[in-house]
Amino acid sequence: MNPGQLALAETPALRPGFAIGAAHSRQPPGDLAIWVFILAELLAFGVFFISYAVTRLHNVALFDAMQLTLDRNAGALNTVLLIAGSWCVARAVAAIKADRRAAAADFLLGAIACGGGFLVVKLFEYSAKFEAGINLATNTFYMFYLSLTFFHFMHVILGMVILLAVWLKARHGAYSAAEHHGMETGASYWHMVDLVWLVLFPLVYVMR
Amino acid sequence: MNARQLDLIFAALVIGTGITWWLGETGHAGPAAVVAILAIAAVKGMLIIRDFMALRGIGFFWPAMVMGWLLLVQGIILATYWKGH
Numbered sequence: 648m649n650p651g652q653l654a655l656a657e658t659p660a661l662r663p664g665f666a667i668g669a670a671h672s673r674q675p676p677g678d679l680a681i682w683v684f685i686l687a688e689l690l691a692f693g694v695f696f697i698s699y700a701v702t703r704l705h706n707v708a709l710f711d712a713m714q715l716t717l718d719r720n721a722g723a724l725n726t727v728l729l730i731a732g733s734w735c736v737a738r739a740v741a742a743i744k745a746d747r748r749a750a751a752a753d754f755l756l757g758a759i760a761c762g763g764g765f766l767v768v769k770l771f772e773y774s775a776k777f778e779a780g781i782n783l784a785t786n787t788f789y790m791f792y793l794s795l796t797f798f799h800f801m802h803v804i805l806g807m808v809i810l811l812a813v814w815l816k817a818r819h820g821a822y823s824a825a826e827h828h829g830m831e832t833g834a835s836y837w838h839m840v841d842l843v844w845l846v847l848f849p850l851v852y853v854m855r
Numbered sequence: 856m857n858a859r860q861l862d863l864i865f866a867a868l869v870i871g872t873g874i875t876w877w878l879g880e881t882g883h884a885g886p887a888a889v890v891a892i893l894a895i896a897a898v899k900g901m902l903i904i905r906d907f908m909a910l911r912g913i914g915f916f917w918p919a920m921v922m923g924w925l926l927l928v929q930g931i932i933l934a935t936y937w938k939g940h
Binding site: 673674675676682685686689690693696697700701703704707711719720722723726727730731733734736737738740741831835838839841842845846848849850852853854855 | 856857858861862864865868869872873875876878879880884888889892893895896899900903904906907908909910913914916917920921924925927928929931932935936938939
């Protein structure tokens with residue numbers, strides 16, 4: 648590397664991670680590819696939500712009656728768990744920006760625990776429904792309830808896998824105040840999983 | 856966004872969830888309840904998008920896409936509930 652190339656490589660704005668995060672501040676945090684993926688996921692969930700609402704329009708009495716059989720306490724608890732997970736992730740990103748690497752890893756672990764709590768609560772909820780003989784064929788409401796919440800359930804698992812990978816890298820010191828692009832990428836996906844549930848919970852569990 | 860601001864947003868999100876849960880538990884139904892519940896969900900969603908996702912102050916396109924998704928989906932949901940009442 649000649650002196651000219653060396654000087655360019657030492658320029659902060661040309662270092663990996665710095666360029667995307669700071670020099671182009673009009674870009675969202677994390678990798679641009681994850682944002683394209685997030686928009687695709689939001690589109691899929693949006694179609695699902697609108698399908699639920701339009702189908703309910705033709706089955707209002709059934710949907711209102713079946714909604715009362717859901718466990719709203721479990722739904723609310725899961726909402727709090729996902730919000731707490733998002734808060735942990737946001738605090739992890741804030742911590743790494745301050746170069747508090749151990750704190751960032753701890754907050755990520757907290758978010759993974761919240762995701763695990765969500766899965767446990769949801770499994771208890773599913774278990775109660777299956778023991779009552781409820782399945783996809785029970786009626787239109789339960790077809791939507793089971794498929795929509797399970798679709799989201801799978802996204803929580805994917806989000807936890809991503810956070811686990813980010814946590815493992817964070818524990819080994821892969822992120823710093825200067826380079827935390829990967830952590831922001833994982834954080835953005837997790838927030839999307841939370842955002843979608845913030846629409847799903849009132850729609851399926853509460854509104855009638 | 857500093858830690859204290861993130862903590863306050865977390866508290867607001869939990870309070871919003873509590874109010875939504877209370878509206879459901881106390882049997883609130885009909886257009887007024889639906890508007891209130893959707894309004895709470897919209898505020899919670901905006902807080903997530905702007906402050907947790909950190910889309911605040913990064914220009915127009917990305918915040919508009921995500922917030923636009925939220926408002927469009929909620930608007931269509933509101934319209935179907937209004938029609939079905």
